[in-house]
Amino acid sequence: xxxxxxxxxxxxxxxxxxxxxxxxxxxxxxxxxxxxxxxxxxxxxxxxxxxxxxxxxxxxxxxxxxxxxxxxxxxxxxxxxxxxxxxxxxxxxxxxxxxxxxxxxxxxxxxxxxxxxxxxxxxxxxxxxxxxxxxxxxxxxxxxxxxxxxxxxxxxxxxxxxxxxxxxxxxxxxxxxxxxxx
Amino acid sequence: xxxxxxxxxxxxxxxxxxxxxxxxxxxxxxxxxxxxxxxxxxxxxxxxxxxxxxxxxxxxxxxxxxxxxxxxxxxxxxxxxxxxxxxxxxxxxxxxxxxxxxxxxxxxxxxxxxxxxxxxxxxxxxxxxxxxxxxxxxxxxxxxxxxxxxxxxxxxxxxxxxxxxxxxxxxxxxxxxxxxxxxxxxxxxxxxxxxxxxxxxxxxxxxxxxxxxxxxxxxxxxxxxxxxxxxxxxxxxxxxxxxxxxxxxxxxxxxxxxxxxxxxxxxxxxxxxxxxxxxxxxxxxxxxxxxxxxxxxxxxxxxxxxxxxxxxxxxxxxxxxxxxxxxxxxxxxxxxxxxxxxxxxxxxxxxxxxxxxxxxxxxxxxxxxxxxxxxxxxxxxxxxxxxxxxxxxxxxxxxxxxxxxxxxxxxxxxxxxxxxxxxxxxxxxxxxxxxxxxxxxxxxxxxxxxxxxxxxxxxxxxxxxxxxxxxxxxxxxxxxx
Numbered sequence: 001x002x003x004x005x006x007x008x009x010x011x012x013x014x015x016x017x018x019x020x021x022x023x024x025x026x027x028x029x030x031x032x033x034x035x036x037x038x039x040x041x042x043x044x045x046x047x048x049x050x051x052x053x054x055x056x057x058x059x060x061x062x063x064x065x066x067x068x069x070x071x072x073x074x075x076x077x078x079x080x081x082x083x084x085x086x087x088x089x090x091x092x093x094x095x096x097x098x099x100x101x102x103x104x105x106x107x108x109x110x111x112x113x114x115x116x117x118x119x120x121x122x123x124x125x126x127x128x129x130x131x132x133x134x135x136x137x138x139x140x141x142x143x144x145x146x147x148x149x150x151x152x153x154x155x156x157x158x159x160x161x162x163x164x165x166x167x168x169x170x171x172x173x174x175x176x177x178x179x180x181x182x
Numbered sequence: 183x184x185x186x187x188x189x190x191x192x193x194x195x196x197x198x199x200x201x202x203x204x205x206x207x208x209x210x211x212x213x214x215x216x217x218x219x220x221x222x223x224x225x226x227x228x229x230x231x232x233x234x235x236x237x238x239x240x241x242x243x244x245x246x247x248x249x250x251x252x253x254x255x256x257x258x259x260x261x262x263x264x265x266x267x268x269x270x271x272x273x274x275x276x277x278x279x280x281x282x283x284x285x286x287x288x289x290x291x292x293x294x295x296x297x298x299x300x301x302x303x304x305x306x307x308x309x310x311x312x313x314x315x316x317x318x319x320x321x322x323x324x325x326x327x328x329x330x331x332x333x334x335x336x337x338x339x340x341x342x343x344x345x346x347x348x349x350x351x352x353x354x355x356x357x358x359x360x361x362x363x364x365x366x367x368x369x370x371x372x373x374x375x376x377x378x379x380x381x382x383x384x385x386x387x388x389x390x391x392x393x394x395x396x397x398x399x400x401x402x403x404x405x406x407x408x409x410x411x412x413x414x415x416x417x418x419x420x421x422x423x424x425x426x427x428x429x430x431x432x433x434x435x436x437x438x439x440x441x442x443x444x445x446x447x448x449x450x451x452x453x454x455x456x457x458x459x460x461x462x463x464x465x466x467x468x469x470x471x472x473x474x475x476x477x478x479x480x481x482x483x484x485x486x487x488x489x490x491x492x493x494x495x496x497x498x499x500x501x502x503x504x505x506x507x508x509x510x511x512x513x514x515x516x517x518x519x520x521x522x523x524x525x526x527x528x529x530x531x532x533x534x535x536x537x538x539x540x541x542x543x544x545x546x547x548x549x550x551x552x553x554x555x556x557x558x559x560x561x562x563x564x565x566x567x568x569x570x571x572x573x574x575x576x577x578x579x580x581x582x583x584x585x586x587x588x589x590x591x592x593x594x595x596x597x598x599x600x601x602x603x604x605x606x607x608x609x610x611x612x613x614x615x616x617x618x619x620x621x622x623x624x625x626x627x628x629x630x631x632x633x634x635x636x637x638x639x640x641x642x643x644x645x646x647x648x649x650x651x652x653x654x655x656x657x658x659x660x661x662x663x
Contacts, residue, residue, distance in 0.1 A: 064561065064570060065570065125264075131383070131389070132387075133387035133389070133451065133452055134452060136387075137452070148571050149571065149622070150487075150490050150554040150573065151489070151490065151554075154452040154453050154487055155487075157344065157455075157485070158344075160622045160623075161622070161623075164570075164571065164622065
């Protein structure tokens with residue numbers, strides 16, 4: 001009886017739903033976005049058609065890695081500062097468990113991962129891969145790194161399939177940027 | 183701050199530049215943390231419903247003095263359905279078929295010139311069981327706070343809430359959570375109730391996760407067993423036995439809300455988890471009133487990873503109060519407080535009343551180390567070809583369970599009350615195994631286990647065997663989808 005009352009009390013003082021929703025929707029202008037992505041740099045967008053030839057080159061470059069979503073085109077970005085390239089970025093899709101999620105991967109000029117962020121996540125589970133402590137593992141990684149669970153990437157209990165999806169997505173992003181800009 | 187800005191920038195850019203596939207869906211910048219108790223994976227059967235599950239089988243043989251025959255064991259098949267009609271609403275169910283070959287009920291009426299016969303037959307497999315392991319609905323206020331209502335896994339220790347067979351590399355569950363068990367009710371232990379779950383970031387890389395429920399709670403419950411026994415040169419014997427032992431709480435609203443369970447887990451980094459948990463509640467049933475005894479159980483568990491190595495463990499202590507009073511209340515109830523056992527029935531019949539497996543205190547732990555590897559040169563052989571990330575895992579598990587002052591059984595039958603002297607039983611088990619995972623959700627495993635009796639006259643598992651030690655060989659396969 002006392003336990004039941006305790007639940008009722010906590011329910012009554014629980015945070016309102018509206019507050020939680022504010023945490024999941026973020027708006028920025030394009031000016032703000034480009035400044036934050038590469039502060040002080042000019043960001044130039046380039047859409048790359050994923051032709052059959054491009055896909056074959058990408059598959060050959062990926063080797064063992066088998067991404068499950070093959071986009072018809074890739075949206076890429078080059079960031080310049082004082083006429084010098086300071087980084088690249090690309091948007092990629094990948095299957096997590098049953099639905100695709102969308103990542104953006106930015107790199108340094110020598111194609112090491114600078115940052116990874118989840119743009120759209122459509123699964124009901126496995127969302128821990130959106131946590132910055134998980135995504136921070138990719139910083140500094142190159143396409144030649146193995147990017148495998150229990151090797152150079154620490155997994156998350158209960159989110160293994162999403163972790164594997166993120167590994168494939170980052171591998172694909174690095175390979176796309178190298179094919180386009182290297 | 184930089185990370186927040188970067189992510190936000192990507193979200194904004196995503197609205198205008200994401201590839202065709204992303205644009206075709208309604209981009210909703212949502213993220214759903216792993217929900218405690220919900221298994222990952224599954225197949226989407228509609229926009230909002232995912233069906234999944236897992237199954238496992240095992241071959242087992244041992245060197246026990248009186249071993250059961252070596253053979254295959256259908257451990258279980260569990261079917262799950264997860265419905266999320268909205269980002270903040272979720273319903274989840276797990277239905278378990280354990281060691282179940284078949285259940286068949288036949289009924290019939292036969293009329294003859296001399297009268298009529300009503301017949302009912304029940305046919306079933308050996309030890310088969312159908313159970314609802316989980317069935318709950320959840321309303322999410324935010325990542326940090328959701329309300330859950332229904333049949334939930336009791337969050338005592340880490341095994342009970344992560345018991346799916348395809349997650350583990352040894353094809354037998356842990357001694358303290360299943361075989362003995364130290365966990366008051368063997369895993370998977372579920373109870374009907376309501377409570378809260380949630381997680382929140384702590385500091386730069388920490389994560390705090392909690393669960394807390396009030397539940398109907400484990401209770402001493404009865405089961406009626408029937409048997410027919412033949413005897414040399416004697417009439418056959420028809421036996422009826424009512425056995426009282428601890429089990430999961432009722433789900434029909436009887437008995438009231440008796441218990442609370444909670445777990446608090448802190449993960450300072452991705453590589454480390456440490457948790458404390460507890461369960462507290464009355465376990466004596468109404469038919470033993472006014473007796474009131476409680477379970478007070480505590481658990482500590484953790485996980486640490488470093489590269490290909492991971493170490494995981496759990497300790498549980500469970501106190502059951504004054505079990506002598508429970509035994510006395512049982513005897514008083516059966517005998518009408520006279521102390522005189524019911525007299526023997528008609529020849530050829532036996533009626534037994536028994537209370538089993540009582541102990542005032544139990545504790546135990548397990549520690550498991552795993553090392554994942556894969557020889558690169560095997561990538562194109564028959565084990566590796568076609569799989570992106572196949573893995574072998576060496577696994578070593580050590581476990582120890584102690585049941586203090588155990589009372590195996592107090593039985594009342596044929597005018598007598600029989601009770602063995604309580605004794606402390608202690609057993610250890612060491613298991614070494616190797617598993618192969620072509621996919622993360624499919625595991626083939628082989629394990630060699632060595633059990634040793636440390637205290638008492640009999641083993642805790644298999645209970646009652648008098649061997650001092652024995653070795654078992656397990657070969658298993660588990661799959662999830």
